[in-house]
Amino acid sequence: MKKMQSILLVDDDEISNMLTAMKVNELAMTERVAAVTSGQQALDYCIAHCLTPAADSCPDLILLDINMPGMSGFEFLEKLNQLGCPRLPKVVVLTTSSSPRDVERARSLKVTGYIDKPLTPEKLFPLLED
Amino acid sequence: METFVDSLTSPAFMPHGHCYYWQPDILWSHALADGTIATAYFAIPLVLFYLFAKRRNTHYSWVVALFALFIVGCGITHVMDVVTIWNPLYRLDSLFRIITALASVGTAIALAKITPQLLAIPTAAEWRRHNDELQAANEELRVTNEELVESRHFIHKVMNTIPNSIYLFDLTSYQAIYTNKDLLVILGYSQSEAPTPGPAVMKKLVHPDDSEKRMQYYRDFSTAEDGERREIEFRLRHADGNYRHYLFTNAVFRRNAAGVPDQTIGVSQDITALKQTEENLRNTLHQLREANEELSRTEETLQELNNELEERVEHRTRELAESNERYELVAQATNDAVWDRTYSQRGVRWNRAFEQLFGYLTPEEKAHPTVDAWLQRVHPQDLTAILDLIKHSVATASPVWQVEYRFQRADGRYAYVLGRGVILYGEDRRPRRMLGSLTDITSLKETQLSLLQQNQQLQKINSDLDNFIYLASHDLKQPVVNLEGLLSLLRGNLPAQLAAGNEKLFSFMEASAGRLKRTIYELTEISRIQQEAPPDAEEIAIPPLVDEVWADLAGLVAQAGGRLETDFPVASIHYSARYMRSILYNLLSNALKYRAPERAAVVRVATRLEGDRTRLTVADNGLGLSEQQQSNLFVMFKRLHTHGEGSGVGLYMIKRMVENNGGEISVASREGQGSTFTVYFSNKAGI
Numbered sequence: 001m002k003k004m005q006s007i008l009l010v011d012d013d014e015i016s017n018m019l020t021a022m023k024v025n026e027l028a029m030t031e032r033v034a035a036v037t038s039g040q041q042a043l044d045y046c047i048a049h050c051l052t053p054a055a056d057s058c059p060d061l062i063l064l065d066i067n068m069p070g071m072s073g074f075e076f077l078e079k080l081n082q083l084g085c086p087r088l089p090k091v092v093v094l095t096t097s098s099s100p101r102d103v104e105r106a107r108s109l110k111v112t113g114y115i116d117k118p119l120t121p122e123k124l125f126p127l128l129e130d
Numbered sequence: 131m132e133t134f135v136d137s138l139t140s141p142a143f144m145p146h147g148h149c150y151y152w153q154p155d156i157l158w159s160h161a162l163a164d165g166t167i168a169t170a171y172f173a174i175p176l177v178l179f180y181l182f183a184k185r186r187n188t189h190y191s192w193v194v195a196l197f198a199l200f201i202v203g204c205g206i207t208h209v210m211d212v213v214t215i216w217n218p219l220y221r222l223d224s225l226f227r228i229i230t231a232l233a234s235v236g237t238a239i240a241l242a243k244i245t246p247q248l249l250a251i252p253t254a255a256e257w258r259r260h261n262d263e264l265q266a267a268n269e270e271l272r273v274t275n276e277e278l279v280e281s282r283h284f285i286h287k288v289m290n291t292i293p294n295s296i297y298l299f300d301l302t303s304y305q306a307i308y309t310n311k312d313l314l315v316i317l318g319y320s321q322s323e324a325p326t327p328g329p330a331v332m333k334k335l336v337h338p339d340d341s342e343k344r345m346q347y348y349r350d351f352s353t354a355e356d357g358e359r360r361e362i363e364f365r366l367r368h369a370d371g372n373y374r375h376y377l378f379t380n381a382v383f384r385r386n387a388a389g390v391p392d393q394t395i396g397v398s399q400d401i402t403a404l405k406q407t408e409e410n411l412r413n414t415l416h417q418l419r420e421a422n423e424e425l426s427r428t429e430e431t432l433q434e435l436n437n438e439l440e441e442r443v444e445h446r447t448r449e450l451a452e453s454n455e456r457y458e459l460v461a462q463a464t465n466d467a468v469w470d471r472t473y474s475q476r477g478v479r480w481n482r483a484f485e486q487l488f489g490y491l492t493p494e495e496k497a498h499p500t501v502d503a504w505l506q507r508v509h510p511q512d513l514t515a516i517l518d519l520i521k522h523s524v525a526t527a528s529p530v531w532q533v534e535y536r537f538q539r540a541d542g543r544y545a546y547v548l549g550r551g552v553i554l555y556g557e558d559r560r561p562r563r564m565l566g567s568l569t570d571i572t573s574l575k576e577t578q579l580s581l582l583q584q585n586q587q588l589q590k591i592n593s594d595l596d597n598f599i600y601l602a603s604h605d606l607k608q609p610v611v612n613l614e615g616l617l618s619l620l621r622g623n624l625p626a627q628l629a630a631g632n633e634k635l636f637s638f639m640e641a642s643a644g645r646l647k648r649t650i651y652e653l654t655e656i657s658r659i660q661q662e663a664p665p666d667a668e669e670i671a672i673p674p675l676v677d678e679v680w681a682d683l684a685g686l687v688a689q690a691g692g693r694l695e696t697d698f699p700v701a702s703i704h705y706s707a708r709y710m711r712s713i714l715y716n717l718l719s720n721a722l723k724y725r726a727p728e729r730a731a732v733v734r735v736a737t738r739l740e741g742d743r744t745r746l747t748v749a750d751n752g753l754g755l756s757e758q759q760q761s762n763l764f765v766m767f768k769r770l771h772t773h774g775e776g777s778g779v780g781l782y783m784i785k786r787m788v789e790n791n792g793g794e795i796s797v798a799s800r801e802g803q804g805s806t807f808t809v810y811f812s813n814k815a816g817i
Contacts, residue, residue: 013608013612015612015615015616016608016611016612016615019612019615019616019619022619067601067604067605095604096603096604096607096608096611097600097604098654098658099600099604099657099658100658117607117608117611118611118614118615
């Protein structure tokens with residue numbers, strides 16, 4: 001798999017974020033991993049990094065949790081789609097929720113994939129193949 | 131010698147003038163008169179010859195010649211009279227006179243002889259009359275001729291115009307010798323395709339079945355009277371190949387010397403359309419006759435029905451009378467308030483229960499009960515609905531109405547009542563009578579309302595519970611996932627020696643975390659089955675799926691020394707693949723988990739078709755279940771055996787899956803011998 005410029009982890013559970021970051025590093029998927037703990041922070045991050053014409057620092061992939069206090073993963077997705085980024089990052093939902101309602105809603109928001117925690121290459125990599 | 135001729139001219143005599151003494155007056159008067167007579171006598175034959183030449187009549191030419199000779203002779207005698215005055219040629223004179231005398235006598239005799247003929251010659255008047263007669267006859271002839279031509283033209287036109295063929299038929303040669311229209315043309319044959327005319331042609335044209343009949347018809351003409359008309363119908367083949375019906379009418383036209391008819395005159399007429407009409411008429415007549423019979427039958431049936439109806443009316447009248455009595459009795463006996471309103475009468479009747487139930491009727495209302503007494507007590511919010519309902523019932527001729535409403539008691543509080551009405555309609559479909567009842571359902575209504583509230587609460591609790599399970603499972607999952615991750619991290623980060631020394635502790639921790647995770651997973655699954663719509667059904671091949679699940683359970687199979695026996699007369703099923711897999715997984719893993727330790731596990735999986743359902747059985751030779759255990763088998767988190775790794779959710783979960791999709795699951799078991807799980811899948815359901 002092609003190495004990515006950067007990956008953004010979005011999860012209110014910091015331990016989860018840490019474990020995911022360690023896994024991403026272990027898999028050597030990218031040089032730069034950023035982690036935020038709410039939907040709002042993730043949106044701010046994208047505004048800061050994805051709206052410039054060059055948008056080099058815009059993450060290639062966002063691993064997004066759904067159930068977060070404040071702005072949920074879904075709300076973040078809706079706002080991200082409205083931002084009008086020149087290049088939209090791929091979004092893979094990484095969650096402990098296997099509710100059909102959540103799966104359906106994520107699909108309607110056109111995410112790249114929906115996987116159950118914990119992150120494993122077996123679950124993630126097939127989604128990233130073009 | 132003196133010749134005869136000389137003697138004739140010899141002047142031996144004295145001239146005749148001497149007789150006149152040469153007196154000029156007498157002499158010249160004789161001379162001139164005789165000369166004139168002679169001239170006239172010479173002229174007459176000339177005229178006669180002229181006339182004869184113009185009107186040549188061969189019959190009487192000799193008479194004319196004699197007459198001319200006689201006149202000329204007379205003329206010559208007169209000339210001789212003149213000559214002899216001066217020249218005494220008396221002998222010549224005598225000769226001429228003799229000749230003249232002979233001619234005169236001959237002429238006289240001839241005239242006498244032909245007088246009868248001459249008398250027979252018509253006079254001019256007669257000729258004119260004859261002529262006139264002839265002219266008249268001639269005119270008559272001309273007129274007759276014109277009439278004849280006209281008549282002939284008329285006949286010709288008639289012959290050409292009439293559509294029928296008129297013909298003369300020769301009974302000797304058996305063929306038509308005259309016809310105004312060629313039969314072949316009438317039958318639509320063109321010049322090229324027409325059979326050669328003659329007796330043979332009729333053989334080709336006449337329908338084979340009619341041929342003998344036709345011959346006999348003509349043969350029979352030998353006995354026909356004059357003026358007698360005989361008819362025959364037979365079929366002739368039209369150029370289009372179809373046979374057409376013709377009517378032929380013949381009469382004797384001519385007889386031979388022996389007086390036997392040898393020619394007939396006939397007329398042919400195409401009666402195909404007539405025949406068709408006749409046929410149609412016959413069919414119509416037949417249909418009419420059938421319809422008539424049907425009508426008679428219907429009439430009989432109607433009569434029977436009518437009799438039956440009369441009986442029923444009588445019966446119903448009796449019933450009604452009894453029913454009215456019953457009504458009175460029921461109205462008195464019932465606890466319901468009952469009212470009765472007859473439209474043609476004023477007012478309304480109430481039974482005693484009305485007063486008992488609602489506490490009052492004013493003396494005025496008791497004396498003159500009206501519908502208003504009822505309407506005034508209906509809750510204002512419910513009144514419109516009731517009136518609308520009754521109006522609608524009447525408009526649609528509906529016999530019954532029913533409505534719940536609030537009705538005021540004497541103390542001012544409202545009671546909940548169930549109002550029912552029965553409307554009886556007259557023959558004009560107008561309401562005739564309405565019977566109604568009021569049942570006090572206040573306590574029922576209150577119970578119902580409280581039940582409804584409880585139900586809503588329960589639904590809310592249920593929904594909250596679902597939400598709780600969903601959220602709890604999610605929120606529980608997260609730390610467990612973290613825990614697993616951290617344990618794995620910790621194990622990797624610890625110095626090898628330390629890790630090895632605590633291996634047992636690690637494995638306990640990991641097992642606990644795993645168990646916790648599985649329980650949470652199963653909880654989530656149950657919650658998911660409750661929430662989600664049934665997954666899409668598809669055609670599943672059962673044998674490979676069973677093999678696949680058996681392979682997934684390889685670890686357990688090895689531990690149990692398990693053997694799989696299958697029997698699949700029904701090899702496929704229309705069902706959710708995920709659910710089917712889950713059902714098989716749970717049943718097969720249970721069969722292996724709860725095996726009898728003393729014997730190798732044998733698991734029999736079989737399918738059958740039963741009515742419109744597919745039956746799946748999974749039988750084992752394991753521990754088996756007591757009756758009490760069997761009754762608790764499908765309850766959530768109920769583990770029946772102390773050993774094994776069950777969470778107690780699996781059977782509950784598959785029961786939900788099966789039942790949510792119209793199926794059922796049951797167990798039959800004997801302790802120590804084994805258990806048989808039977809699942810029925812509804813083939814009718816959408817899944």
